[in-house]
Amino acid sequence: MEDNTRPQEEISSHIQGGEKQFMPQLSINSVIFGFTGERLVVLATQPPMAEIWVIPGEFVYQTESIDEAAHRSLRQQLGIDEIFLRQFRTFGEADRSFAGQMVDYFEKAGVDKSKYGWLTKRFVTIGYYACADFRKIEPQPSSLFEDIRWIDIDEIDLLAMDHANIVREARAVLTRDLLDLPVIASLLPDTFTIPELQKLHEAILGRAIDRGNFRQKVLRTNILEKVGERNTANTRRPPGLYRFNRNRYRELLEEEVKIGF
Amino acid sequence: MEDNTRPQEEISSHIQGGEKQFMPQLSINSVIFGFTGERLVVLATQPPMAEIWVIPGEFVYQTESIDEAAHRSLRQQLGIDEIFLRQFRTFGEADRSFAGQMVDYFEKAGVDKSKYGWLTKRFVTIGYYACADFRKIEPQPSSLFEDIRWIDIDEIDLLAMDHANIVREARAVLTRDLLDLPVIASLLPDTFTIPELQKLHEAILGRAIDRGNFRQKVLRTNILEKVGERNTANTRRPPGLYRFNRNRYRELLEEEVKIGF
DNA sequence: TATTTTTGAGTGAAATTCACTCATTAATGG
DNA sequence: CCATTAATGAGTGAATTTCACTCAAAAATA
Numbered sequence: 156m157e158d159n160t161r162p163q164e165e166i167s168s169h170i171q172g173g174e175k176q177f178m179p180q181l182s183i184n185s186v187i188f189g190f191t192g193e194r195l196v197v198l199a200t201q202p203p204m205a206e207i208w209v210i211p212g213e214f215v216y217q218t219e220s221i222d223e224a225a226h227r228s229l230r231q232q233l234g235i236d237e238i239f240l241r242q243f244r245t246f247g248e249a250d251r252s253f254a255g256q257m258v259d260y261f262e263k264a265g266v267d268k269s270k271y272g273w274l275t276k277r278f279v280t281i282g283y284y285a286c287a288d289f290r291k292i293e294p295q296p297s298s299l300f301e302d303i304r305w306i307d308i309d310e311i312d313l314l315a316m317d318h319a320n321i322v323r324e325a326r327a328v329l330t331r332d333l334l335d336l337p338v339i340a341s342l343l344p345d346t347f348t349i350p351e352l353q354k355l356h357e358a359i360l361g362r363a364i365d366r367g368n369f370r371q372k373v374l375r376t377n378i379l380e381k382v383g384e385r386n387t388a389n390t391r392r393p394p395g396l397y398r399f400n401r402n403r404y405r406e407l408l409e410e411e412v413k414i415g416f
Numbered sequence: 417m418e419d420n421t422r423p424q425e426e427i428s429s430h431i432q433g434g435e436k437q438f439m440p441q442l443s444i445n446s447v448i449f450g451f452t453g454e455r456l457v458v459l460a461t462q463p464p465m466a467e468i469w470v471i472p473g474e475f476v477y478q479t480e481s482i483d484e485a486a487h488r489s490l491r492q493q494l495g496i497d498e499i500f501l502r503q504f505r506t507f508g509e510a511d512r513s514f515a516g517q518m519v520d521y522f523e524k525a526g527v528d529k530s531k532y533g534w535l536t537k538r539f540v541t542i543g544y545y546a547c548a549d550f551r552k553i554e555p556q557p558s559s560l561f562e563d564i565r566w567i568d569i570d571e572i573d574l575l576a577m578d579h580a581n582i583v584r585e586a587r588a589v590l591t592r593d594l595l596d597l598p599v600i601a602s603l604l605p606d607t608f609t610i611p612e613l614q615k616l617h618e619a620i621l622g623r624a625i626d627r628g629n630f631r632q633k634v635l636r637t638n639i640l641e642k643v644g645e646r647n648t649a650n651t652r653r654p655p656g657l658y659r660f661n662r663n664r665y666r667e668l669l670e671e672e673v674k675i676g677f
Numbered sequence: 678t679a680t681t682t683t684t685g686a687g688t689g690a691a692a693t694t695c696a697c698t699c700a701t702t703a704a705t706g707g
Numbered sequence: 708c709c710a711t712t713a714a715t716g717a718g719t720g721a722a723t724t725t726c727a728c729t730c731a732a733a734a735a736t737a
């Protein structure tokens with residue numbers, strides 16, 4: 156993937172030149188999953204002056220692929236590079252549009268309708284989902300959004316438009332993809348304990364897993380390598396510290412070995 | 417899904433009005449799988465005057481959803497209604513366009529460039545795949561294509577543009593979806609034998625399956641009901657005739673029971 | 678009528694799943 | 708300093724599933 160970074164533009168210029176540089180009526184939206192250690196969360200942003208929460212989105216430059224647009228979005232808006240990012244579905248209901256929320260916003264901002272009109276049309280959006288280390292991302296407002304924060308997976312109904320539905324679909328795909336362990340690797344810090352890994356699985360699957368059996372199955376795949384003896388946490392018995400063996404990862408993917416928890 | 421059928425237009429009017437009624441730079445393409453009894457095949461069409469083969473495609477009216485456009489495409493072009501149809505991926509490379517093949521064609525046809533120009537731009541296409549009963553579809557040329565035929569899954573490299581790749585991706589998804597038996601139900605006639613069902617599985621998976629074990633597993637799910645005693649084929653011992661029990665179907669889907677061959 | 682080919686049915690060893698118990702470790706409280 | 712406690716690490720065995728395999732049945736064919 157080449158670097159298609161463009162200067163971080165002011166929101167108004169981003170929008171006003173839109174119809175010339177972007178693919179018309181097309182956007183991408185990314186569901187970015189994180190894991191607090193207990194709960195599955197997704198990243199939500201609040202556009203300037205608009206009192207709504209949405210998942211991060213972008214438009215597609217005429218000169219870039221949709222995958223590049225998705226990566227650029229994360230890079231420019233969140234400073235995230237090198238991340239697991241996967242297209243999972245495209246949403247194209249006939250009445251899908253920003254119009255309701257956007258008109259108010261632009262009139263407040265004093266933008267001329269001839270400039271933002273292209274934005275109020277019906278939009279088809281390509282959904283991506285990503286997994287990110289909860290602690291490494293430091294959400295900070297930029298010119299593209301006023302506020303940004305993690306919201307619990309059970310609170311997504313506060314999202315505007317059809318974004319709650321997009322998140323639900325993404326979560327269903329994530330659950331299916333759970334077998335491909337590389338998916339969740341980026342949800343965890345570089346090193347972690349097996350109980351932590353189990354909690355992540357339980358958060359995604361939404362059900363409890365037997366402790367002993369989980370441990371056995373994971374270790375049997377040889378996908379983990381012990382890196383430290385103990386944790387500085389204040390638990391009783393200190394759990395072993397592990398990290399993913401990236402080579403074994405790819406092997407498992409190619410063998411299409413299903414772990415099956 | 418409402419009926420959004422429009423009169424079958426002449427190819428030229430279909431194209432010339434395009435930029436006004438269709439979503440710009442967006443199309444859908446459908447990979448339609450069939451099963452000959454031995455081999456997996458896909459439907460390919462040849463546009464008028466163009467010496468290329470492509471999979472069926474359409475544009476999306478501003479007033480219809482992408483799913484409706486996909487269904488309409490099959491209805492208008494192939495006379496197929498009520499079919500299993502599933503979106504599987506969107507293709508959006510920066511250089512994806514009909515330009516190469518189309519310019520020659522329209523110049524031959526004497527269409528003014530101002531009319532077909534919108535068609536030569538970069539296009540993003542939403543991929544759908546469908547399963548159809550090989551015998552029920554009777555491919556016949558219409559105003560939208562000059563010729564149409566089934567091609568073997570191993571001969572898709574003759575397809576133009578990135579369509580071979582689209583078919584490959586669809587096949588990979590079909591293989592994954594094979595567990596959800598309803599997917600393949602529409603590939604078979606209403607009644608069929610277990611050996612026929614097994615051959616279909618082998619054609620999709622691309623490998624041999626043990627006969628006895630396959631039989632056991634399928635029958636254990638109670639998804640089949642015996643409908644006739646024997647077949648009029650000229651085999652040795654006549655196999656039992658079965659059909660899918662639609663109710664049991666949905667049950668299995670909801671239980672998310674994996675058959676796992 | 679014997680042969681051949683295909684379907685239908687069954688068997689058992691090997692592997693996997695899954696609920697469960699026991700041992701180990703180190704912080705905590707007295 | 709020691710018993711308690713809470714968490715991790717390790718193991719066990721019954722039940723189930725997988726999978727390669729054999730045998731029986733049915734009907735066309737020679």
